[in-house]
Amino acid sequence: MLAFDGNDVPVSAMPVDGTFPSGTTQWEKRNLALEIPVWVTDLCIQCGKCIIVCPHAVIRQKIFDNKLLAGAPETFKHMPSKFKESSLRA
Numbered sequence: 001m002l003a004f005d006g007n008d009v010p011v012s013a014m015p016v017d018g019t020f021p022s023g024t025t026q027w028e029k030r031n032l033a034l035e036i037p038v039w040v041t042d043l044c045i046q047c048g049k050c051i052i053v054c055p056h057a058v059i060r061q062k063i064f065d066n067k068l069l070a071g072a073p074e075t076f077k078h079m080p081s082k083f084k085e086s087s088l089r090a
Contacts, residue, residue, distance in 0.1 A: 053059045 039050065039059050051061045063081060072078075 041075060042086055044079060045078075047080050 033056060036056065037050070037054050037058050044050075048061060050059050063083075069076075069078065
């Protein structure tokens with residue numbers, strides 16, 4: 001597929017579980033943007049609009065338990081969620 005021969009690949013050659021190797025975007029250089037969007041926690045109201053309009057899917061929304069922050073690096077951006085469940089983070 002990376003060689004643009006995807007139409008010539010038979011279905012029998014596709015992985016049964018539908019997965020493909022990760023990290024293949026390192027070879028796809030289309031120069032789509034000069035700048036990459038950045039999530040700013042101080043401005044975020046958790047409306048989810050940035051996730052919808054982000055052109056490169058750089059900004060992702062995840063909800064997780066506070067326990068999972070134990071081994072996170074200091075540069076990992078997160079903020080308390082505004083949901084009823086107080087133990088979740090966005």
